[in-house]
Amino acid sequence: MQSSIIGKIEKANRYAQETDRVTFVELAVNFRGENSTYNTAFKDGKWHCTCSFFSSWGLCCHTMAMEKILGNMFPAEAMTTPVETH
Secondary structure (H helix, E strand, O other): OOHHHHHHHHHHHHHHHOHHHOOOOOEEEEEEOOOOEEEEEEEOOEEEEOOHHHHHHOOOHHHHHHHHHHHHHOOHHHOOOOOOOO
């Protein structure tokens, strides 16, 4: 393997560990829920989901799960998950 590609692989591995380098601007996924598959997206600084709960509340388990999965790679204003109280 050429040394130039080895360097790129090493850099990619380092970048993958430094998730604060990445901020999502737009993302669309198919989220397979328990009852159906939903189109879940982040666009124009807001979450969107085709599930019925989202249309009433502006958030849902699918968008909250995506926030947890992707963590700090989304801008702070995109985080809609309610603060847990104990």
